[in-house]
Amino acid sequence: MTLFFILFLILLLVAVQKWALRRCLESVYEDYWAEKTVTDPEEPFSIILAVRNQSRRYLPFVKVEMQVPEQFRLEEKAERVVRSYTLRPWQEVRFHIPVRISRRGRYVLRHPVLLGGDFLGLKENTREFRQFREVIVAPAEVSFPALEQALGSFLGDYSVQRFLYEDPILTVGCREYTGREPMKMIAWKQSARLGTWMVHQYDHTVEPAVTVLLNMDTREEPERIEAAYSIARTVCATLEDRQIKYDFATNASQAGGSRNGASVSEGLGETHFRSVVECLGRGMEEAARPFCRLIEEAALQNGRNRGLLVITPGEGLEQSAENAAELDRWRRESGENVQVLCARTFFP
Template structure:
């Protein structure tokens, strides 16, 4: 009788072993995502892994393992295994016991040192068998990416570069006419555009009359970031450094406009890593969501131009009377550009040129970017 009972236990054990090997992760659902899709380079953020047991029975063993390459640094509090070099990367793993219907959220603190687009590796789930002899593995195959935005230049530096220019813009905000608010009419002088002529008033007065508008429209600036350069030197690291400073400079300029409450348009001709469609321009706006779109554009930016600097200048034509901030790596980039000369003639003092080669970003703009 005892022998029969022992044999029964052995058979039940082998049956459970076989079932657990096949169904060890059945009913276990998992997903993962970065805490934020757009982060600041050098700042700590979390990778969130969510696990749910949808079975009606407990699962005694579920292990999660996720690998990070050298570009993503795992904080020591979560690091189980690091590369021998100790320069970032490594894998994080942990195991949990789950009740029926239980949900578990794991937080992995990580940091990205340089600007760029980073695709996360897929975490793996491991389910144990009844006897603990082997594991069942399943990959959580969901595409996730993180965009690391460029760092900002020191606030004092950007105020020195833009102080007088923004001061003039603020004064001129009352000099722009609002075409939706008619204040009156006056005689046509020949300097006004034809579309401004009011033909009904002209017929009444038997002379050409134009509308006078109220002056209440706030200025809208255009921020242009040029990546195409004619740099012919052999020091390519210096070229890349100047390009990286330009990305930092573009972020700092947009931040300053946000702080001043000045609406702006942003456009760059830099290629966008992993972007679908036309991702080179962010339309007129202001506020946190508008700024996040620009940070994503700057974070995805590469060191190659998607189109020419001449085409980039075309985006400024609609805002010539408002002001243009043009950021470029070297002073020589637009010396032979005919479109740039036309822009200078038309916009005059409303044009601010900023050169990456003349900005000392120091540690704020390094060459750790993935471009």
């Protein structure tokens, strides 16, 4: 009788072990993400891993392992981060992995591994985290007198110039209807009083705006290409500081994004600037299309009656007849408000 009881206990133990091993991860929800999806070089941030027990059962053993990409600098000297937990019912735990990245670019995080075991800790069951996560490292800003002088001179001259357009908020009077105005411009009260069609005359308001183009249609060394990305960020940061609206476009292929380059419509503010620096962080060293097409598309988008800032790694941008023609046309229509910033000039 005792032998049968012992055998029963052994079989029960084996069955419970198999059941626990099979279901050890069924009720566990896992997630991970970067504290910042767009960051600066050498700026500290954390990779956050979260594990939650979504059942009433007590989980005696849950472990998380993550292999951090080699470009990430960990504060703890290890290639693999391992954490083990005991989870009460409905409990969630999180842990932070402080890291830094030194170089601009796009970095895809490796999937962490979730491990759970039986209640005796003899065997483990594993499952990878399913989410896709990436981090974009933007180029660093640069500061040196030659660039500040060139940029300051252009923006100083440009900010006092004005391109006129009608502001429908500021009405200064009425004038006779010519037949070309839309119905929304008709001044109904004045038309009824005078017995003829009259339309509102709006104030001509001024607001400077700039188009920023980053050219990668070049064969320069990687160092000057990286310098061009940094100059582009510095230019956009300066425009933000001076509250000058700008749009941005580049013909650089985007890692993990469009292979036709990238663009950000006209605007200002933190969200706008974040979109620009993300494009700069994703930018690769190859051009998706020639510069002449890039400037043509920018002109179609916003016109040429605005300032133009072009950042390019190397000299000789206007050696191409098509490039020279497009730049000359922009100079004529904008009143000579075109500035080309060459990385080779500032980093000989």
